[in-house]
Amino acid sequence: MSRLLYRLGRAAALRPWRFIVAWVLVVGAVGGVAAVAGGDLHDDYRLAGTGSQRAADLLAERFPALSGADARVVVHKDGGRVDQDGVAAARERLAGLPHVSAVDPAVPSRDGATSLITVRYDVPVTDLAPGETLDRLRSATQGLAGSGHQVEFGGQVPENVTAPGGLAEAVGVVAALVILLLAFGSVVAAGLPLAVALAGLGAGVSGITVLAAFANVATTAPTLAVMTGLGVGIDYALFVLTRHREGLAEGLPVPEAAGRANATAGLSVLFAGFTVLLALCGLVLSRIPVFMTMGFATGIVVAATVASAVTLLPAVLGLAGRRVLRKRDRAEGAPIATESPRVRRWADHVGRHPWAWLLAALVLMLTLAAPALGMRTWPSDASSEPESNTVRKAYDLVAESYGAGANGPLLVAVDLRESPDTAGLRRDLAATPGIVQVAPPLLAPDRSAAVLVVTPAYGPQDERATGVVDRVRADVLPPGAEITGLTAAYVDLSRVLDERLWPVIGAVVATSFLMLMIVFRSLLAPLKAAAMNLLSIGAAYGVLTAVFQWGWGAGLLGLPHAVPVSSFILLLMFAVLFGVSMDYEVFLLSRVREEWLRTGDAHGSVSTGLAVTGRVISSAALIMVAVFLGFALDPGLVIKQMGVGLAVAVALDATVVRLVLVPATMALLGRANWWLPRPLARVLPVIDAHGAHGAGPAAPTAGSAPREPSRV
CATH class of the missing domain: 3.30.70.330 (RRM (RNA recognition motif) domain)
Incomplete structure (x- = not known):
């Protein structure tokens, strides 16, 4: 695979316009199909086997007028009584609206100051255009509003109206651009990861629209997919770009540097993306249609961003030449720092005192996770608006x-x-x-x-x-x-989600562990990675409980009061976060193992791996945190909680986990980090996860596999 990626990256850098035009055609074609034959978004919350679903099925069969969506018109008169003649006239107008099957008699309050009208539709809410339908409700009750009444709207249809999007995405993109510019000191280097990620995002989002023509795709699925795709897409491009800059620092020609970057970092991107897809596939085990389609939709975007990172990015790197470097570094032979001395010193320090730092980090993570023991999950309703x-x-x-x-x-x-x-x-x-x-x-x-x-x-x-x-x-x-x-x-819904959370967790952890064991040919390294990811997720759950359920940050996030953690969050956040956290694990372990295979130094390989990847992982994490915090501005409670939870988990993952727990545990384990029982070593396939075979003819190790040091 690394040889193929090397050839692909080098060819793209040598003939960039062919690949760029191909991507423009692909994005245009998928977008055209989506515009012509794409479907609409539909929430499918069927809970097969539950009492509420059996009752809903009976209503659909025997009471068609009660089986569709509903809207509530609340008419109020401050300091007086509601004009019932005006209410009657409004009821007649409401009855004539499209898809209205019945308008219940108005129910006045005891003091006569409020009147409640229930409007029933003959189709589910997902078959209506909520914004247009709400406008029609307003038009039908305009007379009441004009006569001094307060008219408000509730029920399924108004609650399904979403605020215009775009702000969260814009905040994330701007923040990412600023971070990249500070990290690389080059406008070209800062813009390339964004451009490549947005290209993959465009193809992926169009793919979701095409998917909606064949399946019910949840209304929040595109937002979740964009949140995840934007974060990982920038990160994937950043990983490849960083390795490409290292190649240029070694004096390699641009095409050769692009090819080697694709064979090494690009291979890590493939494995990281595949891990995210495995985690998202775990949502299938929930057997709840809305979650399954969220997983499929997000998977489409992640796959598209992976493809753009290993095909489109080498092409634009070929066009950019040495302009991806700072001006002072563009001259041939100019020294370019490829590692962080500060991170190396820190890794050496933690390696010399592993127990103290391990215990301190564990205490911090478990303290943050503690509030999750009292978490109450419950779907949000209008009282949270x-x-x-x-x-x-x-x-x-x-x-x-x-x-x-x-x-x-x-x-x-x-x-x-x-x-x-x-x-x-x-x-x-x-x-x-x-x-x-x-x-x-x-x-x-x-x-x-x-x-x-x-x-x-x-x-x-x-x-x-x-x-x-x-x-x-x-x-x-x-x-x-x-x-x-x-x-x-x-x-x-809450009980079904609680019951199916553990099978999803078990399947995701097991499949990710198996994949990492095959890639890194180690038993303890993937086990340690899974345990640390679970720690990050637990801490994120605890912070969510404190911020939303305890109300510590509800006001800052635009919420009127403390609210339960949405029932959707546990499943969705686990699947997305476990995959995203594995991105950094794959990238870091790839470099550590690369050094281990080259030198056989168990402790030095950890310090070198952290020093080389520290800057890029920190930049990638900052970008992802900025993207996720941008989505905390989303008006939807599920997306808001997802944004906060993912931002917290990624921040902890890139600091406490990568800079403390990883060097501490790897220092304690030493050579055992790469231990693999001989029976497993004989049956597991050998995967060149470090690009040794695909690094090109000029590579020092080209043509021969790295020799693995003896195991303990």
């Missing part, structure tokens, strides 16, 4: 006028062929602790099923609401009856 948002205003008005539980009514669907006694069921429901109201049953058109709307005493995010759902299921529901609605679906 800023107070200026109409869905938050609607939520607060409903809670104030009708009670907190009115924001999350429960729907009890009953198959009357199995349980015909709806009167008795209604009495039992009304007598259940935590339920304040049970509406009369609504009968299906064929009178084979009924649905009862139940108002709990607690809002959807209240921990006590889970107990209400559990009591109803355990003590009240007869055969043929199931409970659904926002709160019941939240209960099922």
Whole structure:
């Protein structure tokens, strides 16, 4: 593989326009297909086998009018009573809107100052254009707003409207450009990783649109994919660019330097990208469609950025020539620093005192992870939105006028062929602790099923609401009856995610360990890498709990109050972060093992590997942290929490893990770092992970594999 990458990189540098034009054609072709035949984004939250899903299926079959999306129009009059004639006129206009199947009778509050109108659609929310649909709701109720009423909107349709994007991406790109400029001192060198990453990102995002034509792709999938793809894409290009600059520092011609960089750092990029893809594939084990498509979508973007790093980047490096160096370094023979003396001194210091630094780092990481023991995961709702948002205003008005539980009514669907006694069921429901109201049953058109709307005493995010759902299921529901609605679906979703988290973790860790064992021909090195990545993830979970659930940073992030950690975060963040963290591990271990194979010095190889990669890993980590923190500005709570969690984990990974835990543990293990039992050594394939075979004819080790030092 390294020989192929060497030839590919050298050919691209010698004939750059061929590769650049090919990439322009590929990006244009994929973008054209996406524009012509691409699909729309759809959230598919089906939870097969759960009670809420069975109830939803019964509603879809027997109550088509209740099975689609809904919107709530909340009309309020400060210091007076709502004009019911105006409400009636608004109901008529609402009933005439596209896809509206029914408009429920307005429900006035006890003091008459608020009126609640529920609008029901005959299609799911993903089949509607939320922004356009919300505009139609506003137009239909314009008369009420014009007569001095406050009109706010809640429910599925308004809550599915997303704010315009682009700010998070722009912040990340600008921050990355500044960091690269400071690191390389060359505008050309700073711009190349960005340009290459954006090219891969463009192809990948268009690929997501094409995927949406064949599968339901979640509405947040492109944002997650862009967040991940932008970070790893810049990093991958940065790894190859740094190795290319080292080649130029050795006096190699530009094509030769590009070829060798592709054969070494490019090979590390391939392995790192494959590790990210393995981690994302773990989301398939969740068996939840929305998570599966998030993994596929992000995988498409990651694969595209890997391809751009090993094909497009060598081409633009060929065009740039020696302009990727600082002006003072461009003269032939000018000395160029390829390693950091400060990092080498630090690595030597940690290696001389490994136990002290190991224990200190472990205490820090475990302290940061401790809050995660009390983490409460729960999907976000309108109460987490800023107070200026109409869905938050609607939520607060409903809670104030009708009670907190009115924001999350429960729907009890009953198959009357199995349980015909709806009167008795209604009495039992009304007598259940935590339920304040049970509406009369609504009968299906064929009178084979009924649905009862139940108002709990607690809002959807209240921990006590889970107990209400559990009591109803355990003590009240007869055969043929199931409970659904926002709160019941939240209960099922949280439990399903908790149950499937551990299989995903196990599969991702096991497959990554196996791949690293094959690549580095070591048992302890990949085991240590997996343990350290789990430490980083645990610390990130702990910080998320403190910032969001404890509310330590909620206000700074634009949240009105403390909120639970989103149920989506544990699975998504683990899959993305485990793969991203392995990027640095692969890049660092590749250089350390390269030195180990060359010198046989277990301790010196760690210091050299850290010294050579320290600057690039620090720059890459800073870029990724900046990109992820930019996404903390996203209005969506899931993306906001993902951005904060990933930024914290990457920062810890590049500092505490790479600069303390790695040198400390490798110093303690010594030659055992590269120990592999002989039976495994005989059966595992030999992979040239360091580019020795592909480094070109001028390479000192060309034509022969490196001799592996004796093992302990």
